[in-house]
Amino acid sequence: MLLEIDLQSEVPLYTQLVNAIVEGIARKRLRPGEPLPSVRSLASDLGINLHTVNKAYQILKQEGYVQINRKQGVVVHPDTMPPADESYHQRLNEQLKPLIADAICRGLTKEQFGALCHEVFEDMRREENTNG
Structure with missing residues (x-):
């Protein structure tokens, strides 16, 4: 590893x-x-x-x-991961707030931030599909 x-x-x-x-x-x-x-x-x-x-x-x-x-x-964990339930959504919201605030302070637009998130998400999914 x-x-x-x-x-x-x-x-x-x-x-x-x-x-x-x-x-x-x-x-x-x-x-x-x-x-x-x-x-x-x-x-x-x-x-x-x-x-x-x-x-x-x-x-x-x-x-x-x-x-x-x-x-x-x-x-x-050998079984499926816990679902993205309400408590997960709340935790994710709290984790995203400082990232979004920092992006806004540095002049990123909502579209730029969204595009970056999309790019990173797709990169991980692409590798997941090649390893899966």
């Missing part, structure tokens, strides 16, 4: 790790039931603290992306 972590970024390492794994699942680089590296192994490979990896794995578990099992370790 190839993950890119930017040690110089202002984004917390555990957030980068969560985002990278979710993107790997979305792009079908990580398949349902596929094991992820152990906390110790991934921390060593990335040169980061064990607690950082553990925090990322716990967040992924809470959000339904992985299961943590004493025997199997951490695996990509």
